[in-house]
Each structure stands twice: as C-alpha cells, then as structure tokens.
Amino acid sequence: MCKPLEIEKDIFYVGVNDRTKHLFESLWPLPNGVSYNSYLIVDEKVALIDTVDICYSDVFFRKITSLLGDRPIDYLVVNHMEPDHSGSIGLLVNKYPDISIVGNKRTIEMLKGYYGVTNNLVEILDLDTLNLGKYNLKFYLTPMVHWPETMMTYLQEMNTLFSGDAFGTFGAIDGGVLDSQTRIEKYWDEMIRYYSNIVGKFGSPVQTALKKLSGVEIDMICSTHGPVWTKNGRINEVISLYDKLSKYDADSGLVIVYGSMYGNTAELADTIAVSASQNGVKDIVIHNVSKSHESDIIRDVFKYKGLIIGSPTYNNKLYPAVESVVTSLQNRNLKNRYFGYFGGFSWSDASERLLKSFAEEMNFEVVASPVVIKQGMLDEVYEKANNLGMMMAKKLNSDNSK
Numbered sequence: 001m002c003k004p005l006e007i008e009k010d011i012f013y014v015g016v017n018d019r020t021k022h023l024f025e026s027l028w029p030l031p032n033g034v035s036y037n038s039y040l041i042v043d044e045k046v047a048l049i050d051t052v053d054i055c056y057s058d059v060f061f062r063k064i065t066s067l068l069g070d071r072p073i074d075y076l077v078v079n080h081m082e083p084d085h086s087g088s089i090g091l092l093v094n095k096y097p098d099i100s101i102v103g104n105k106r107t108i109e110m111l112k113g114y115y116g117v118t119n120n121l122v123e124i125l126d127l128d129t130l131n132l133g134k135y136n137l138k139f140y141l142t143p144m145v146h147w148p149e150t151m152m153t154y155l156q157e158m159n160t161l162f163s164g165d166a167f168g169t170f171g172a173i174d175g176g177v178l179d180s181q182t183r184i185e186k187y188w189d190e191m192i193r194y195y196s197n198i199v200g201k202f203g204s205p206v207q208t209a210l211k212k213l214s215g216v217e218i219d220m221i222c223s224t225h226g227p228v229w230t231k232n233g234r235i236n237e238v239i240s241l242y243d244k245l246s247k248y249d250a251d252s253g254l255v256i257v258y259g260s261m262y263g264n265t266a267e268l269a270d271t272i273a274v275s276a277s278q279n280g281v282k283d284i285v286i287h288n289v290s291k292s293h294e295s296d297i298i299r300d301v302f303k304y305k306g307l308i309i310g311s312p313t314y315n316n317k318l319y320p321a322v323e324s325v326v327t328s329l330q331n332r333n334l335k336n337r338y339f340g341y342f343g344g345f346s347w348s349d350a351s352e353r354l355l356k357s358f359a360e361e362m363n364f365e366v367v368a369s370p371v372v373i374k375q376g377m378l379d380e381v382y383e384k385a386n387n388l389g390m391m392m393a394k395k396l397n398s399d400n401s402k
C-alpha cells in the first residue's frame, strides 16, 4: 500500500487511483483512469479534506491509519458532496465517531439526505475561518462550481487552496502527485475534456469564483482529481485555462462535426476542411459523431473558436447523434463561436432549418450560407462547401491578425 505522501509541510496526500472504472458518471470514458484526491492536514487538530469513492475506502483508511495510528481525526471538511468524494463519509463517521463535519448550509442538508448524518456538524458561512493550531482554514463558498454546495478551503499560512472539483482533471496519478514531479502534458487535453463535459455549463459561477479568489495568494492548488498544481509547476497556466474556458474563449481553429450514413455529408465535411486548410487554418479537427465519443467532441468545441456542424435529415429531424451533440452544446451554454452548417436530405429537408435555429438560439456568428445536398453531390454544392471553408478561414485569420 502506498504510504501517504507529504506534499508540503504537514499536508499529506491520502487520495486513491481508480484504473478500473470505464465510465465516469457512467458517461465519460476514462482511458487513463481517474484519481479521487483527499488530503490530511496534521496540526494540533487534524483535518481531513474530502473523502474518496466508497469503492476505494479500504486503501484510503489504511493510508490514513498508517499516518495517524490511533490518533483521531478532528475535522472532516466537505468541499463537495458528489459521491466520488463524499462516498466514504458514512464509514468515516463509524470509524471516528467524534469527528466534526464542516460544511455550509447546503452541505449539511446533503449530509443528511445522502448518508443520514446529522450529528457533530459545523455549519460555516462564507469567509469563516477554523483554527487548527498553528494553521487556519478559511472557507470560500463557490456555489454551482458545479453543485450548489461546492466550496473551497484555503489553508492561510501555506497559501494552499483545496479547490474541490475545480482545476481537476481526468487521469490517474501515475507516481508524481505534484505537477512538478510528472510530465504534465498528458493531462492537458483530459483537463479540458473534464472541464467542458462536467463543469462546462457553469462558466458564469466559475467566473464568480475566480473573481472571489483573485486577491488570494495561491501557491498550491489541491483539487479532488489529478495532480496538485504548484508554483514551481503549472499553477498559473491552470488558472488561466480555467479563466479562458469559463469565459468560453477559445483558440483559433476549427471543429467540423458531422453524421453520415451513406457518405454524402461526410464528403461535404472533407471538402469544407480542405478549403479551410487551403485558406490557412492549421488546427482542424473533424469528428464523425458515430465514431468519436461525444465527450471528445465537446472538448474540441470548447477548445476552438470555429464550429461547423453537418447532418443528414433523419425522420424529419437531425441525425440522432448530431442532435445529441447539439443538445449537449445547448446545455453547456456555449458562447462566442463562428459557426457554419451543412446537411443533406432526399425528399424534405429539416437539417438546414434545425441547424439555423440552433445558431440563432446560441447567438453564434454564422460565417457563410449553409450547404445542403439533395441526394448526391453536385458541382455547385462543392463550390458552396469551398465557400463555407474559405469564409470560416477568413474569420479565424482576421482574429489572428488583430
């Protein structure tokens, strides 16, 4: 069993890795696993920050015991009640019956609802502090990042922020817990996939939280998933990334998302991409909705400023997997995209109308007329597709030259 790692004086990592689960929230693939992070602060009083998924409680408790022996834990601070972090609370309370559980009003409601825990609760208000001896914890309520009870806990004397799911990423911890101890590049796309799929809807609350914390000196961020971000590592980049994603800002580049049964819509996608490329766009990603996982599509849509969606008409609607992507983007309140669309039909088109109303609802800037094929490809359709690729490239290039 891994011993708890002292990541900073008196702060110990007692989290666990999950390389077994295939789908996080039964939805999102975990090709590199995921970690459930928990931390112990050892002072005159001992505070545990969050717990882990109940499936890993055995390893978790053995880690804690190997560090503390018979010494009790005085406080559990609950930054987030999602069961991948709160799952071991029931067992924790059995093991440490005198432990005080610290949370806000919403946390306390959920503790009762999920685990029937109603004793030894310490309800804190925004900006309250808790003394542990030589260290003090300060609590920042950050509702809807990404649940209503979410809060962050700041260890004042160490400039360390325990941020809950914020700044977290998919990907188990392969040895190095600190970002400075591991090659961090492998986490980058997974962090965007995590943000865009799990937190993506809540750009505005994330912005509110970032503003609230803007005056706070932060040398280390301990989130509940993935590496610990440090001053000697990538903390500034991670904060900037969160800021950018939550503002729905994106890099110059193009995502083309399409569905196709018989190849006509796919051919249009390629034609548009070639035209965009010939007009100078280097970052182009094409996703076939029937093959790419939707979470990868959403990640790339959050990454890039240009978005073009294509769909055949299917039973007078969008192709089902395209409709699913469109709904997911609506759910995530995606903003500020250059948009184009294309489609196909055989007798009565719905794709053009539906993608047009999607663009209007999302307030996207439509860069060119849509391209729609009736049955097979015709020369005039190629021209329109070329035009769409070129107009998208012009938009993206003009941003780059600003």
Ligand SMILES: Cc1cc2nc3c(=O)[nH]c(=O)nc-3n(C[C@H](O)[C@H](O)[C@H](O)COP(=O)(O)O)c2cc1C
Binding pocket: 259, 260, 261, 262, 263, 264, 265, 266, 312, 313, 314, 315, 316, 317, 344, 345, 346, 347, 348, 349, 350, 374, 375
């Ligand atoms: C199950 C099914 C339902 C369809 N529904 C419609 C429809 O409602 N209206 C229409 O005009 N075409 C409909 N089509 C025809 C397709 O939209 C058309 O063949 C299109 O070109 C397919 O694009 P693809 O070659 O990219 O697969 C349907 C095709 C299938 C297989």
